[in-house]
Amino acid sequence: MNEPLVLGIETSCDETGVGIVRGSTLLADAVASSVDEHARFGGVVPEVASRAHLEAMLPTIERACAEARIQLADLDAIAVTAGPGLVGALLVGTASAKALALGLGKPVYAVNHLAGHVVVDELEHGPLPPVAVGLLVSGGHSSLLLVHDDAADITPLGATLDDAAGEAFDKVARLLGLPFPGGPWIDAAARDGDGAAIAFPRGLTASHDMAEHRYDFSFSGLKTAVARWVKAQQAAGNPVSVPDVAASFQEAVVDVLTRKAVAACLEHGSEHLVLGGGVAANSRLRAVAAERCEVAGIILRVPRPGLCTDNGAMIAALGAKLVRQGAVPSDLGFATRSVLPITIVVMNGSLDA
Amino acid sequence: MTLALDTASAWSTVAVVAGDVVVAEAEHHDPRGHAEVLATLVSQVLARAGQPPIDVVACGVGPGPYTGLRIGVTTAQVLGLAWRVPVVGICSLDAIAANAVSAGGVAGEPARTGAFVVATDARRGEVYWAVYDLAGERTSGPFVGRQADVDEAAGALRWVGEQAGEQQVRAGVLGALANRLLAAGEMPGAAVRTLSNHGTDDGVMAGELTGQRLLAPFPLYVRRPDAMPTGAA
Ligand SMILES: [Zn+2]
Numbered sequence: 001m002n003e004p005l006v007l008g009i010e011t012s013c014d015e016t017g018v019g020i021v022r023g024s025t026l027l028a029d030a031v032a033s034s035v036d037e038h039a040r041f042g043g044v045v046p047e048v049a050s051r052a053h054l055e056a057m058l059p060t061i062e063r064a065c066a067e068a069r070i071q072l073a074d075l076d077a078i079a080v081t082a083g084p085g086l087v088g089a090l091l092v093g094t095a096s097a098k099a100l101a102l103g104l105g106k107p108v109y110a111v112n113h114l115a116g117h118v119v120v121d122e123l124e125h126g127p128l129p130p131v132a133v134g135l136l137v138s139g140g141h142s143s144l145l146l147v148h149d150d151a152a153d154i155t156p157l158g159a160t161l162d163d164a165a166g167e168a169f170d171k172v173a174r175l176l177g178l179p180f181p182g183g184p185w186i187d188a189a190a191r192d193g194d195g196a197a198i199a200f201p202r203g204l205t206a207s208h209d210m211a212e213h214r215y216d217f218s219f220s221g222l223k224t225a226v227a228r229w230v231k232a233q234q235a236a237g238n239p240v241s242v243p244d245v246a247a248s249f250q251e252a253v254v255d256v257l258t259r260k261a262v263a264a265c266l267e268h269g270s271e272h273l274v275l276g277g278g279v280a281a282n283s284r285l286r287a288v289a290a291e292r293c294e295v296a297g298i299i300l301r302v303p304r305p306g307l308c309t310d311n312g313a314m315i316a317a318l319g320a321k322l323v324r325q326g327a328v329p330s331d332l333g334f335a336t337r338s339v340l341p342i343t344i345v346v347m348n349g350s351l352d353a
Numbered sequence: 354m355t356l357a358l359d360t361a362s363a364w365s366t367v368a369v370v371a372g373d374v375v376v377a378e379a380e381h382h383d384p385r386g387h388a389e390v391l392a393t394l395v396s397q398v399l400a401r402a403g404q405p406p407i408d409v410v411a412c413g414v415g416p417g418p419y420t421g422l423r424i425g426v427t428t429a430q431v432l433g434l435a436w437r438v439p440v441v442g443i444c445s446l447d448a449i450a451a452n453a454v455s456a457g458g459v460a461g462e463p464a465r466t467g468a469f470v471v472a473t474d475a476r477r478g479e480v481y482w483a484v485y486d487l488a489g490e491r492t493s494g495p496f497v498g499r500q501a502d503v504d505e506a507a508g509a510l511r512w513v514g515e516q517a518g519e520q521q522v523r524a525g526v527l528g529a530l531a532n533r534l535l536a537a538g539e540m541p542g543a544a545v546r547t548l549s550n551h552g553t554d555d556g557v558m559a560g561e562l563t564g565q566r567l568l569a570p571f572p573l574y575v576r577r578p579d580a581m582p583t584g585a586a
Contacts, residue, residue: 047419047578054423054572058430072435088420091388095427098392103435332392 004076004323008316011093012085016056018064019313027068029313032056053092079319082110083340107329110347117276118150120314135261138277139166151321158215168219193243195251280308357528360387360425361417361445367394369402370528377401387424411531414442416481416575442568448527454489469511539567
């Protein structure tokens, strides 16, 4: 049998993504972002994102088909993010996917966004052997996952208890007068700073926290600590070094993320750590993860930045894997879920109870 | 053969319409249910109509609660893409007016002013509304505003149904209306699309739709997003 030709639709946040894969070969990755429209609001505005998704959907589907040099009628299946994410945004994607599946007479797979972040790495680095650990960090999520099979069997190890890592970057950037989204700006500012200049707290790393929240994260205390530190310096009339604050904040985030991820690999006998999500584009996170994985004898897998951020290719890749595994497609009546546990990789009749 | 659908009200409504004749129609009442039921309703209606080849998709473009409205508009747009057929928009209030006229609910009453108002719930104590003549032609609107504003503007005009109550759009009526306009050679106004663009539509501009009946398949939000730019709050 030919490798399945699958189109994936992703609209969980502010990127309208349409990707097309044949099996594990990436044919197209079209993304339209509404990030510039959110910048003046200092964060993603759900209603603005939903309106932008609707306007971008058709052009993005057409661009992906042109890029892949295929006709919609050639497709074997449609895959779409059913959750987790902003519900109004998700609904534009799921309505599109249902209509496409219905209009073309092809099956639709309603899938979990987070699983897509793991599977996408296989487009670049080949099959992911079990068992692997996934560290997914973005403005919307921060999770550690134990991956037995990225299209069927994923166990959550931990997640953020408050802010997502990317959210902390945005908030600290705002505090330092840097633009939204904050990640790239903090990363750039930190290059001229000293990460050891200020000892910011490492959330949930104290021994009593490690007992209860071994693989969970918390970034809200860190954000408050940065705000308090900046305020104190200003009150004392001291100059605030934006590079040093950025570097020290970034160091605190990266330290906790990589320490817990490597510990999870060692504890669960995983030889592979996969990074995903927008924050995986952070240069310091990549560098520290590489260092610590090297020391621990773990293979670090990081997709290129364009595939780390939200995109349709990751959903298409997951869809293609489900088709090959003979997974049951989703019913046209499937629900969209702003909260979707990672234990549900695809929503179909039997699992969607 | 036209596939018509609307999700601007608490109903999801779908019909296959040939000219003025409703071949098959289905609806489902659930203000939060559009996303789950709409595709299934389309599938059922197409099956009941005998899987006819569809030449046009017509969708209600509101105004109405945004999340549900977007489900219908997105579905219509993508079906048009998959089938390679044109997609046209109809103001959902026009379909309510047309339904009232065809049901005799307007013409059957003694006309005081020769006109009536259609209003639907816009939440937050406001209504979406437009004014129609007795033939069901929109003479102004659609607008969004408080009930009191509408009362004042509408004066002694007759209202359709309960004021700001749940108004049902019927896809069969909407499809027949679209077919009539298409048969008369009307084309969707290109300018209308800019009114639907996020952030540019403040409800005043929507009033410029007066006289435009066949619309581009984009939602009539009639309100800007609520968010305040940072620094403006
Ligand atoms: Zn993501």
